[in-house]
Amino acid sequence: MPKVAVVGGSIGGLTAANVLRDAGCDVDVYERSPRPLSGFGTGIVVQPELVRYLLERTSTTLEDISVSSSAMRYFDAATGESRGEVEAEWRFTAYNAVYQKLLEAFDVDRYHLGHALSEVRPGTDRATAVFENGSQVNADLVVCADGGGSVARAQMLGVRSTYAGYVTWRGMVDEQDVAPATWKFFQDAFTYGLLPDGHIIAYPIRQVSPQGQVTGATRLNFQWYWNVEEGPELDRLMTGADGVRRPVSVHFDALNPSNLREFRERAAAELSEAFGDLIANAPTPFVTVVADCEVPQMAFDRVVLLGDAAFAPRPHAAAGAAKAAADSWTLAEALIQADGDVAAALRTWEAGRLRVGKTYIAKVRTMAAVLQHGGAFPAGAPEYKFGLPEPA
Ligand code: FAD
Known part of the structure; x- marks a missing residue:
């Protein structure tokens, strides 16, 4: 071979x-x-192909790296009105959990x-x-x-x-970051928040330590997609506090304070209670362009x-x-x-x-x-x- x-x-x-x-x-x-890569702890929906190696060729189990859910729920994110619910058994993991297990399964001496x-x-x-x-x-x-x-x-x-015409604000919250009702609202489901000019997704994932070890605690992971025209508007959003225009992501530490303020103000003003609480209270959100x-x-x-x-x-x-x-x-x-x-x-x-x-x-x-x-x-x-x- x-x-x-x-x-x-x-x-x-x-x-x-x-x-x-x-x-x-x-x-x-x-x-x-x-x-080693960190993935910033963000969530990934488990597909069979994603975890096939870990399940077939290592001792990792789905329980080790993911949480389960039993429904998909759809809401109007502005009013909070339900737009339907279906039974759906998805599991959610974190990028870092999969990465770390795949890396352990390989030979670190041959990972350059x-x-x-x-x-x-x-x-x-x-x-x-x-x-x-x-x-x-x-x-x-x-x-x-x-x-x-x-x-x-x-x-x-x-x-x-090429830029797809929109960005995604991503973040995670722990139980103490939001109201008990908000925490409960997003459990056991993949939740869509639908809007006329964008959408939100949220789902629970397992906490991953900076070293990539999965801990027992659950956290909530969200993304809020904003349509942003290419040009000055996008440039402003993707320019960090240091004045440098990022091509792909602006991480929390680099965010321009006025962009972070706008993000939190929009979450509080435009979204219904649970979505607003989840998003406005995320301690370290960051923004990524969507391209394909x-x-x-x-x-x-x-x-x-x-x-x-x-x-x-x-x-x-x-x-x-x-x-x-x-x-x-x-x-x-x-x-x-x-x-x-x-x-x-x-x-x-x-x-x-x-x-x-x-x-x-x-x-x-x-x-x-x-x-x-x-x-x-x-x-x-x-x-x-x-x-x-x-x-x-
Ligand atoms: P990447 O993960 O992008 O990895 C590329 C690697 O190459 C990186 O390690 C990088 O550092 C390295 N690299 C780059 N340039 C060079 C170079 N010149 N030389 C050497 N190394 C280099 N997928 C799912 O399956 N489920 C999900 O729920 C999901 N959610 C997503 C949410 C968001 C917001 C985004 C942006 C993506 C999501 N994805 C999801 C997609 C998923 O993240 C990517 O499709 C996946 O990571 C692709 O894997 P990859 O190994 O091909 O590329």
């Missing part, structure tokens, strides 16, 4: 590294960040921090990854899992994620794009990380079936993954068009159910 260099060590890269290592490949991971890809050189028999720190690696296969801002994608296809992109190709001789490095989806069907994990599993399965013949494996793999990526991007764009502009979003509508498209 081939020697593999995985570029990007988040959920896609680490799942790929684990499954390819298990398939007999000789795998190293090269991650840009100088320190501080390696930012600057160039990838595909070849018919070998490929090379070149890093900003001056090092480079040759491998039989280079797996680029370098996320929505993928350097590899930009270099090979000239495709970059699609690609016509995922395999380039001995280089592949995987996860958000290929199709970067908007978050509305809660399966972006699951898609990255599924890209990884199917890659390992294709290599095993082709008995290590990388070129043959990539031909089969790419056709299937392009279909999934295109279908998934189209689904979340449709959801965004409805959710961000006050369209009809009926409780339990099957076309808006979370998850990846069914395999062909």
Whole structure:
């Protein structure tokens, strides 16, 4: 089996590294960040593909990393009026819980921090990854899992994620941060707060320590999506207190105080009681732009794009990380079936993954068009159910 260099060590890269290592490949991971990733404790809806590695190949259980819920509830977030409720059994985890377990399952000595890809050189028999720190690696296969801002994608296809016209304010609260009635309101459910010009989602997750260990306590995680026109309005929001315009996220510590004030004032003034309490009282909210992109190709001789490095989806069907994990599993399965013949494996793999990526991007764009502009979003509508498209 081939020697593999995985570029990007988040959920896609680490799942790929684990499954390819298990398939007999000789795998190293090269991650840009100088320190292990934190994910800022934000929530992720559990999809089967996301946790498949942990459940099938490690001793981790769903109980260890997630909380369950039994309903999806829909409200008019401005008035608090119910718009319906359906039974739905979803589990919610935190980015860091999944990341940490995947990292533990891999070999930390082969997880190389501080390696930012600057160039990838595909070849018919070998490929090379070149890093900003001056090092480079040759491998039989280079797996680029370098996320929505993928350097590899930009270099090979000239495709970059484009701003989708809205941002998401994200945050978490603990029980003491909000009124008891608010805490109760958001338990045991995935809650939608629908608005004419945006929407809110909220759900419970487990607390994760800064070291990535899951603790017993539950917290509430939310996102509030605002339509913000590209140009001065977006620039103002994405410019930190230090005057620097951030391309993707402005974290709490860097937020311009006037933007934070506007966020809290809008939450208190425009939202009904429970939504307003949850959002206005989040101690450390932060803001992220929503962007997406699609690609016509995922395999380039001995280089592949995987996860958000290929199709970067908007978050509305809660399966972006699951898609990255599924890209990884199917890659390992294709290599095993082709008995290590990388070129043959990539031909089969790419056709299937392009279909999934295109279908998934189209689904979340449709959801965004409805959710961000006050369209009809009926409780339990099957076309808006979370998850990846069914395999062909
Ligand atoms: P990423 O997680 O983006 O990781 C890319 C990695 O590559 C990072 O570690 C980065 O540091 C590294 N990197 C970047 N550039 C370089 C470089 N030049 N060299 C080396 N390394 C590099 N998905 C779900 O499944 N469920 C959810 O509920 C969900 N909610 C979401 C909510 C929000 C607000 C957002 C924005 C996304 C959400 N997603 C969700 C999507 C999910 O976060 C992504 O789809 C998923 O993280 C993609 O994984 P990835 O490994 O492909 O890319």
